[in-house]
Amino acid sequence: MKIRFGYVANALNLYEATPSKTMTFARYQKLSSPEREDQLERITRTNLQHTMRALHYNIGHEIPLYRFSSSLVPLATHEEVEFDYITPFQKEYELIGGLVREHKLRTSFHPNQFTLFTSDKPHVTDNAVKDMEYHYRLLKAMGLEREGHINIHIGGAYGDKTKALERFHENLKQLPNRIKQQMTLENDDKTYITTETLQVCEKESIPMMFDYHHYMANHDQKERLEDVLPRFFQTWNHMPPKIHVSSPKSQKEYRSHADFVDLEYIKPLLHELKKRGQDVDFMIEAKQKDRAVLKLIEDISSIRGVKRMSGGCVKI
Numbered sequence: 001m002k003i004r005f006g007y008v009a010n011a012l013n014l015y016e017a018t019p020s021k022t023m024t025f026a027r028y029q030k031l032s033s034p035e036r037e038d039q040l041e042r043i044t045r046t047n048l049q050h051t052m053r054a055l056h057y058n059i060g061h062e063i064p065l066y067r068f069s070s071s072l073v074p075l076a077t078h079e080e081v082e083f084d085y086i087t088p089f090q091k092e093y094e095l096i097g098g099l100v101r102e103h104k105l106r107t108s109f110h111p112n113q114f115t116l117f118t119s120d121k122p123h124v125t126d127n128a129v130k131d132m133e134y135h136y137r138l139l140k141a142m143g144l145e146r147e148g149h150i151n152i153h154i155g156g157a158y159g160d161k162t163k164a165l166e167r168f169h170e171n172l173k174q175l176p177n178r179i180k181q182q183m184t185l186e187n188d189d190k191t192y193i194t195t196e197t198l199q200v201c202e203k204e205s206i207p208m209m210f211d212y213h214h215y216m217a218n219h220d221q222k223e224r225l226e227d228v229l230p231r232f233f234q235t236w237n238h239m240p241p242k243i244h245v246s247s248p249k250s251q252k253e254y255r256s257h258a259d260f261v262d263l264e265y266i267k268p269l270l271h272e273l274k275k276r277g278q279d280v281d282f283m284i285e286a287k288q289k290d291r292a293v294l295k296l297i298e299d300i301s302s303i304r305g306v307k308r309m310s311g312g313c314v315k316i
Contacts, residue, residue, distance in 0.1 A: 001273060001274060001276075001277045001278055001279050001280070001315065001316060002279045002309060002313055002314070002315050003273070003279070003280055003281070003282055003300075003313065003314050003315075003316065004064045004065060004106075004240070004280075004281045004282065004312060004313045005063060005064070005065060005281075005282050005284060005293050005296070005297055005312045005313070006058075006063055006064060006065020006066050006067065006106070006281070006282070006283050006284065006293065006312070007063070007065070007066070007067070007283070007284050007286075007289040007290045007292065007293045008067045008110075008283070008284075008285060008289055009054070009066075009067055009068065009069040009289070010054070010069070010289055011053070011054040011057045011058075011289065011290045012288060012289050012290055012291055013057070013290055013291060014053055014054065014057055017050045017053050017054060018047075018050060018069075019047045019048070019050040019051040019054065019068070019069040019071075019072060020047065020069040020071040020072075021043050021046055021047055021050075021071075021074070022043065022071050022074040022075075023039060023040070023043060023074045023075065025075060025078055025080070025081070028040075028075060028081065037083070040073075040074060040075065040081075040083050040085075041088060043074050044072065044073050044074065044085055044089060045088075045089060045092065047069065047071070047072045047073070048072060048089055048092040048093070048096065049092070051068065051069070051072065051096060052092070052095060052096060052099065054066065055096065055099045055100070055103075055105065056099070057290070058103075058105065058312075059099070059103050059105075061290075061294070061311045061312060062310040062311030062312045062313070063290070063293060063311060063312035064103075064104070064105055064106055064281075064312050064313065065105070065106045065107075065242075065281055065282070065283055065312075066105055066106070066107050066108075067107070067108050067109065067110060067283060068107055068108070068109050068138070068148075070109055070110065070111055070112065070135065072138060073085040073134075073138075076134050077127070077130050077131050077134050085137075086137060086141050089141075090141065093138070093141035093142045093143075094141075094142070094143070096142050097141075097142035097143035097144050098143075100142070100144060101143070101144075106147075106239070106242075106281060107144060107147075107148050108148055108149045108150070108151060108184075108242075108283075109135040109138070109139070109148065109149070109150045109151070110150075110151045110152075111131050111132065111135060111150065111151075111152055112131075113153065114127070114128075114131075115127075115128045115131045115132065115152050116128055116152075116153075116155035116156060117154075117155055117167070117168045117171040117172050117175075118154060118155030118156055118157070118158065118164040118165070118167050118168045118171070119155065119156070119158070119167070119171075120158070120167060125171045125174060126174075128152075128171075128175075129174050129175055132150060132152075132175060132179050132183075133176075133179065135150045136150065136178070136179045136182065139182065145178075145182065146182075148182065149182055149183070149184045149207070149209075149242075150179070150182050150183055150184070151183075151184040151185070151186055151209045152183065152184075152185065152186070153185070153186050153188055153191075153192070154168055154185060154188070154191070154192045154196075154197060154200060155168065155191075156191065157191050157192075161191075161192075161196070165196075165200065168200065169200075169203070169204070172204065180204075180206070183206050183207075184206065184207045184208065184209040184242070185197055185200060185201050185206050185207075185208055185209065186208070186209040186210075186211050186214070186244065187208070187209075187210060187211055187214050187215060187218070188214055188218060189211070189213070189214040189217040189218050189255045190217075190218055190255070191218075193215075193218055193219050193220060193223060194210065194214075194215050194219060194223055194228045194232075195222075195223055195228060198228065198231050198232065198235070201235045202231075202235065206235070207235045207236045207237075207241075207242075208232050208235045208236075209242055209243075209244060210228075210229075210232045210241070210242075210243050210244070211243070211244035211246075211285075212243060212244065212245055212246075212266060212269050213244070213245070213246040213247060213248070213255075213257070213285070214244070215228070216265075217248075217254055217255050225268065225269065225272050226272055226275075229272055229273070229276065229278075230276070233276075233278055240278075240279045240280050240281045241278065241280050241281070242280070242281045242282075242283060243269075243280055243281070243282055243283070244282075244283050244285050245261055245266060245269075245282045245283065245284050245285065245296075246258065246261060246284065246285040246286050247260075247261050247262040247265040247266065247286075248265070257285055257286055257287055258286060258287065259286060259287045259288045259292065260286050260287075260288055260291075260292045260295055260296070261284060261286050261292055261295075261296045261299075263296070263299040263300065270300070270316060273316070274316050282296075284296060293312070297311075297312065297314060300314050300316070301314055303316070
């Protein structure tokens with residue numbers, strides 16, 4: 001079986017290449033109308049250019065997975081900010097999409113924790129739909145709207161998981177189907193465990209994004225890795241299942257991500273994957289991002305019987 005690797009947004013080995021430069025709304029309010037437009041356009045263009053730098057870096061290192069920054073466009077979904085973040089940057093979006101397709105990269109977005117469909121407050125659901133539409137518009141501008149995924153968590157339990165899940169299914173009806181088709185749902189480190197997330201994914205026909213670190217931090221005694229992995233695999237069609245991989249910063253800060261991924265921590269996962277022979281993709285969520293990817297590939301490649309297939313792929 002093969003494992004391909006990737007990281008989140010910012011290639012740290014590149015000089016000043018963050019694709020997440022932003023501007024606060026307080027700063028925005030202090031500017032004149034022409035200055036606001038100029039600043040938003042400058043920051044957005046810089047973020048898109050840095051995204052292209054990261055993609056070229058990935059291509060050079062043969063790293064096939066990449067998660068776009070959700071902050072490509074500052075204040076994009078703020079209700080008091082009107083800004084055309086598509087038309088002026090069509091060339092950049094097309095170049096990004098062209099790189100992704102030409103080199104067969106796998107890309108995604110991961111909106112923040114406030115993109116929720118479990119709330120009983122209508123404005124929270126409205127904002128979630130708006131945020132999902134923003135991410136989808138970016139994928140569409142890149143020509144990646146049928147292959148790029150937008151990953152979110154189920155949301156809060158609000159003291160009653162049963163009712164919250166009922167609201168999730170009901171509120172999700174407000175999301176246009178074309179966007180829902182690009183959704184994935186991730187198991188939580190505190191609230192919804194893997195089997196609960198799987199049940200939602202299976203009911204809604206949504207692929208699940210399995211987070212191994214979250215599973216380790218939040219699962220009950222009945223949840224066994226050997227049982228949940230086959231169900232997780234079955235939620236995916238036409239592409240390898242995707243797994244988020246990280247390890248704890250410390251026992252005290254167990255839910256926080258460490259700078260790098262501890263090979264010993266993920267060996268049980270590697271063992272179960274090898275037994276099943278299922279190709280998977282690993283999105284590394286370590287603080288050192290691309291550096292953590294390169295180190296983990298070296299570490300896994302040192303295991304007896306593992307063969308490194310390319311810069312960003314191993315066979316175990």
